[in-house]
Amino acid sequence: MGRDKLDELADAYDAIVIGSGLGGLTAANQLAKSGHKVLLLEQHYQLGGLATWFRRKGGHIFDISLHGFPFGMVKSCRKYWTKEIADSIVQVKDIRFRNPQFNLSTTYDREDFAENLVRLFGVGRNAVERFFSSLGAADFYKDMCLTTRELLERYFPNRPDILRLLMEPIAYANGSTFEDPAHTYALVFSNFMQKGVYIFRGGTDALIRKMVGELERNGAVVRICANVERIAIEDGVVRGVKVGGRFVRAGAVVSNANLKSTVLKLAGPEHFNPGFIKEVEAVRMGSSSTQVYIGLKHGATIPAIGDLIFHSDAPAFSSASLLARKPVSRTFSVYYPDMRPRRGRTTIVSSTNAEYRDWAGLGEEEYQRQKQQLIEDTLVCLEQYIPGVRAMVDHVEAATPRTVESYTQHLFGASFGTKYEGLKVSRDLPAQVRGLFHAGSVGIIMSGWLGTVNYGVIVADRVDRFLHAIKTGRAQPAYAAL
Numbered sequence: 001m002g003r004d005k006l007d008e009l010a011d012a013y014d015a016i017v018i019g020s021g022l023g024g025l026t027a028a029n030q031l032a033k034s035g036h037k038v039l040l041l042e043q044h045y046q047l048g049g050l051a052t053w054f055r056r057k058g059g060h061i062f063d064i065s066l067h068g069f070p071f072g073m074v075k076s077c078r079k080y081w082t083k084e085i086a087d088s089i090v091q092v093k094d095i096r097f098r099n100p101q102f103n104l105s106t107t108y109d110r111e112d113f114a115e116n117l118v119r120l121f122g123v124g125r126n127a128v129e130r131f132f133s134s135l136g137a138a139d140f141y142k143d144m145c146l147t148t149r150e151l152l153e154r155y156f157p158n159r160p161d162i163l164r165l166l167m168e169p170i171a172y173a174n175g176s177t178f179e180d181p182a183h184t185y186a187l188v189f190s191n192f193m194q195k196g197v198y199i200f201r202g203g204t205d206a207l208i209r210k211m212v213g214e215l216e217r218n219g220a221v222v223r224i225c226a227n228v229e230r231i232a233i234e235d236g237v238v239r240g241v242k243v244g245g246r247f248v249r250a251g252a253v254v255s256n257a258n259l260k261s262t263v264l265k266l267a268g269p270e271h272f273n274p275g276f277i278k279e280v281e282a283v284r285m286g287s288s289s290t291q292v293y294i295g296l297k298h299g300a301t302i303p304a305i306g307d308l309i310f311h312s313d314a315p316a317f318s319s320a321s322l323l324a325r326k327p328v329s330r331t332f333s334v335y336y337p338d339m340r341p342r343r344g345r346t347t348i349v350s351s352t353n354a355e356y357r358d359w360a361g362l363g364e365e366e367y368q369r370q371k372q373q374l375i376e377d378t379l380v381c382l383e384q385y386i387p388g389v390r391a392m393v394d395h396v397e398a399a400t401p402r403t404v405e406s407y408t409q410h411l412f413g414a415s416f417g418t419k420y421e422g423l424k425v426s427r428d429l430p431a432q433v434r435g436l437f438h439a440g441s442v443g444i445i446m447s448g449w450l451g452t453v454n455y456g457v458i459v460a461d462r463v464d465r466f467l468h469a470i471k472t473g474r475a476q477p478a479y480a481a482l
């Protein structure tokens with residue numbers, strides 16, 4: 001039966017997962033593997049959430065969020081998905097920075113990074129080692145007030161060039177800023193420093209196909225075009241969901257949808273205590289993105305210009321300049337033909353962090369004009385790396401925060417979920433409504449491909465214990481902090 005058909009669903013499941021982002025897929029898979037009867041409902045016709053791709057005439061496939069993740073993804077995919085998936089993860093070896101302060105090429109791992117800091121930036125080896133050691137220090141994690149800027153300036157005072165080197169890639173990776181808690185920076189940066197940056201060879205389409213295949217082999221039922229309208233709650237307990245005009249019962253509901261929408265729209269504020277609702281309302285969403293997708297003609301070859309380029313014309317790094325309405329900074333992810341060997345195509349995806357408000361209010365004509373301008377500015381920038389690239393372009397188009405919003409229903413088109421305070425709200429959900437859980441990008445550290453996969457596992461474990469307690473007739477388990 002088709003994945004887009006809602007009739008013939010069972011009346012009840014142990015767990016219903018709303019949303020098929022990497023957090024939702026992973027939570028569903030873990031629960032199915034534990035023997036629970038699982039239903040996964042995705043509103044879009046494509047599975048994967050922001051881990052997605054699209055096809056265009058001429059044989060082009062564009063990846064949206066496959067620019068890089070830490071090595072930890074290999075371990076997580078091997079343990080929680082399959083060896084085959086883990087084995088397709090490969091290193092992005094040539095990462096380049098080009099800006100008015102420095103030009104360099106790196107593998108973005110601890111050894112190479114330390115070498116660059118010493119050789120190119122003139123920092124003493126001991127100072128570099130002290131910085132790296134501090135990232136794992138226990139007392140530092142307890143210091144919730146320390147900002148990322150304070151941490152970095154503690155080790156590299158009066159060195160805006162080094163702060164740029166340390167911060168720019170992380171700001172692109174999860175939208176975080178100098179003002180976010182230092183420990184979120186330390187965790188994400190350390191994850192990358194472990195062994196560098198990795199991607200999935202074969203593309204996002206191949207990854208999601210393999211994940212969904214595994215999920216269904218483990219017995220989960222998957223439905224697309226299935227917009228959950230409501231999470232049904234009675235007397236503080238989850239009863240199921242309303243989807244496509246029908247009610248499906250469940251012992252537990254895991255929402256992979258936007259955290260604030262889960263509480264305020266899908267569940268409804270009336271089911272939570274007022275203090276909690278205040279916390280939810282205060283949660284800030286992270287920034288959004290614009291992207292330009294460039295597909296080169298079949299057979300067009302380009303020189304090796306790097307795999308991932310952090311380009312900026314801004315004299316110094318600042319979070320504000322990274323979000324500028326007219327981008328002065330962008331990344332280029334270059335997918336050479338070996339990414340999808342059978343297709344023989346080169347594609348280049350340019351990404352910038354962006355503010356939803358800069359795009360939300362534009363009338364249709366102005367919106368289209370701004371998108372064209374974004375494309376033009378991106379091609380002008382790319383010509384610095386590939387002279388004559390325009391003649392090779394077969395397809396080009398742009399996406400904006402509005403695209404992200406309409407695709408995933410994330411508030412303000414957030415690319416990386418919520419700021420740090422969202423993590424507590426997400427974790428506290430089941431203490432408010434019995435059987436209601438959230439697994440998706442929150443709190444900076446539970447964001448990105450690796451963060452959401454790992455968060456899906458953590459939440460699935462909680463749900464498993466909850467369902468086990470129901471099935472064995474034991475009392476509601478205590479909700480220990482994650």
Ligand SMILES: Cc1cc2nc3c(=O)[nH]c(=O)nc-3n(C[C@H](O)[C@H](O)[C@H](O)COP(=O)(O)OP(=O)(O)OC[C@H]3O[C@@H](n4cnc5c(N)ncnc54)[C@H](O)[C@@H]3O)c2cc1C
Binds near residue numbers: 069440
């Ligand atoms: C432009 C861009 C570039 C990125 N680059 C990288 C990168 O290089 N590396 C990296 O690690 N991360 C990157 N990310 C972030 C990463 O893609 C996300 O953090 C991660 O994929 C989010 O997973 P998630 O589980 O939070 O769910 P999401 O991907 O947000 O998915 C949520 C799902 O829920 C569905 N949904 C919502 N409401 C409903 C409903 N009512 N009923 C049914 N379904 C519903 C949505 O349709 C969606 O499929 C990038 C993100 C963007 C936007």
